[in-house]
Amino acid sequence: MRCVVAIARASCCACLFACIGTAASDEDCAALGDKFVELYRAELSEDARKLPAEVLDGAAEAGREEIIAQCKAKSTPRATVKRCLAVETMDQFRDC
Secondary structure: OHHHHHHHHHHHHHHHHHHHOOEOOHHHHHHHHHHHHHHHHHOOOHHHHOOOHHHHHHHHHHHHHHHHHHHHHOOOEHHHHHHHHOOOOHHHHHHO
């Protein structure tokens, strides 16, 4: 019985480490940047939508690059990235 409990605990620890301890990959960080762009464009005000497309695209790309850089620099956990990818508003994204 002790052996079964020890194996179960070891399995739980391994799973917890894999879920929480794994840093986001470059692809994960890029997906996070893409999510920023998606939310940014979806929540533009009517006044902002009147700006030239080049301005809006430049702002979206600058934000995307900043998100990716922060994700990589902070070794953001993969679980955090997954949680942030599921949000539906920019306010929720900021809270990630």
